[in-house]
Amino acid sequence: MVRQCAILVGGLGTRLGALTQALPKPLMPCGDRPFLAWLMREMQRFGFDDFVLLAGHMSDEIENAVEQIRARLPKPARITVSVEPFRAGTGGALHHARALLDERFVLCNGDSIFACNLARFLAHATRDASFPNWILLRAVDDLDRYGAVSLDEGSDRVTSFQARSDAGSAGLINSGIYLLDHSVFDHVSESCSLEQDVLPRLAGGGELGGLVLDGYFRDIGLPGDLAAAGEELPRQLVRPxxxxxxxxxxxxxxxxxxxxxxxxxxxxxxxxxxxxxxxxxxxxxxxxxxxxxxxxxxxxxxxxxxxxxxxxxxxxxxxxxxxxxxxxxxxxxxxxxxxxxxxxxxxxxxxxxxxxxxxxxxxxxxxxxxxxxxxxxxxxxxxxxxxxxxxxxxxxxxxxxxxx
Structure with missing residues (x-):
């Protein structure tokens, strides 16, 4: 099974305004620990013990926080920080970390968490050899804040990504979790966007599968979302x-x-x-x-x-x-x-x-x-x-x- 998880932690966090002037968004306090510690704790439930943090903006703060985060994890973990040499975008961050990544690995956003049965996704994607790369999807009642993802009817093939839809429309959205292999690097350059460049190319070439799961989701992109995460994460993730x-x-x-x-x-x-x-x-x-x-x-x-x-x-x-x-x-x-x-x-x-x-x-x-x-x-x-x-x-x- 896949044991390596790469996490995108290099974003500017501009929508959080003054909150991210001293700390990058993934290190924002949520309850008694950084958001990133909650995310990595959740990934450890499913066997991940090797983490590669894809850093850029304020990478020194990410590096300084590694031991603090490690101390909050329930199991031992290897944690490596990959620093992009310039503002390279989410796809570029992946490109510059290539040498650190296993042949197959999970990639996830460092500013959102999807607490679901991730083993279902990994097992399904591992059994189905139709697609080398996979995206985990969520169904939502309102696409107002999100771009929509389309699946081929009757199959797991992702057919398209589209910009934000009208308020009130239901559909599927990107959860921010991917299972990738090194074929993804055929579509990645030293400066590119995963969401705008890489994923659409994979879908266009029939190289991207998608699976829909249910679960608790929270991102911390806006001040209100961050405040909600501070209240919700201890309740949602400290489980029986x-x-x-x-x-x-x-x-x-x-x-x-x-x-x-x-x-x-x-x-x-x-x-x-x-x-x-x-x-x-x-x-x-x-x-x-x-x-x-x-x-x-x-x-x-x-x-x-x-x-x-x-x-x-x-x-x-x-x-x-x-x-x-x-x-x-x-x-x-x-x-x-x-x-x-x-x-x-x-x-x-x-x-x-x-x-x-x-x-x-x-x-x-x-x-x-x-x-x-x-x-x-x-x-x-x-x-x-x-x-x-x-x-x-x-x-x-x-x-x-x-x-x-």
């Missing part, structure tokens, strides 16, 4: 979570499952995880893995298995935002793993770590597990709990009004 045990919940418990050949998905798990992601829940795995302590497999084996499992979940249009495991056991055969640990369920350590990293509202969150120790840990952590035994995870999720 669903904590899942692994064996017996998302996969069949064959005992000490540490390799792919012994990993069998539970019935209905992908639609269930997709529903949770669609509904905006953080989705975490918290799993005791004493198979490591017993010598059945290594921590490297477990890490490899989980990378594959989470990648497979994302390829099926859902996500696991993060995960934790505890390899110790008080009677472990391997001495280095023989210990008591508050992280091991029924302890709450793994849950507490994720709550702190992702700022979770415990009172609205759930834990689903197949063992009494899971339920004890969830209740002690202040979560709502369900035992996955007589019902599968899918049956529980699709039967709960909270996830409807």
């Amino acid at each position: 979570a669903v904590f899942l045990d692994r064996d017996g919940v998302i996969n069949v418990d064959h005992g000490w499952v540490g390799t792919r050949d012994r990993f069998e998905w539970a019935d209905g798990v992908f639609p269930a995880l997709q529903r949770l992601t669609d509904r905006g829940y953080h989705v975490f795995i918290v799993t005791n893995q004493s198979g490591v302590a017993r010598g059945h497999y290594s921590e490297d084996d477990l890490d490899s298995l989980m990378r594959w499992a989470i990648g497979t979940i994302r390829a099926n249009g859902a996500t696991i935002d993060d995960w934790r495991y505890c390899p110790t056991h008080p009677s472990a055969p391997l001495e280095r793993y023989r210990s008591e640990s508050p992280r091991r369920k029924p302890g709450t350590g793994m849950i507490d770590e994720l709550v702190a990293a992702w700022e979770i509202d415990r009172t609205q969150s759930f834990l689903f597990g197949d063992q009494p120790s899971d339920i004890t840990a969830g209740q002690a952590a202040g979560l709502q709990t369900s035992l996955v035994q007589e019902q599968t995870l899918a049956e529980i999720v699709f039967g709960r009004s909270a996830f409807a």
Whole structure:
């Protein structure tokens, strides 16, 4: 899956007037952190850990803010700043960063956020080889502030971009998120506009696919929008979570499952995880893995298995935002793993770590597990709990009004 996200952070922010005289627009405070920190936090939910910031105007401020932003992210991240040598436009900024970009990468605007099930977009675009480049679209009731995007009837092909339409007209708009590969550089020059030059060329050549998704959207282009973002983002993006045990919940418990050949998905798990992601829940795995302590497999084996499992979940249009495991056991055969640990369920350590990293509202969150120790840990952590035994995870999720 794609792990690199380039973010356009070089705009002048002229519509914000005096507000952007000291800071570039993506660094405008929204609640207790810069807007850019919220955006990167949201992208980390879907596996992005390599960020390239395409800077220009006030690039020194962007560079100075990197460590501040990194400290607000829930997971480790590589952050690189690419500075355009002159005012090059959004397409030109991409051109000058070419050497830093993977063969396939996501590009997004640094002054807007679209909180949706991004895994659906990435999975759909990855499966469909008809188009090398993709744009994520939103449906709106009023195109007054936006340019419209047209799709070919009955297909995903983007056919055209047009200027702002009459007030009151419904249609599709650019969300500011793209999945691109290096074929895009055939249409990019050292000074050009992504929106006015590159995207229309891609569409004209039949090289651009589009997918429409729903979700919370906010840009910060005008003073009123920025003020609204400061109020809304903490409410919208500090979400409740669903904590899942692994064996017996998302996969069949064959005992000490540490390799792919012994990993069998539970019935209905992908639609269930997709529903949770669609509904905006953080989705975490918290799993005791004493198979490591017993010598059945290594921590490297477990890490490899989980990378594959989470990648497979994302390829099926859902996500696991993060995960934790505890390899110790008080009677472990391997001495280095023989210990008591508050992280091991029924302890709450793994849950507490994720709550702190992702700022979770415990009172609205759930834990689903197949063992009494899971339920004890969830209740002690202040979560709502369900035992996955007589019902599968899918049956529980699709039967709960909270996830409807």
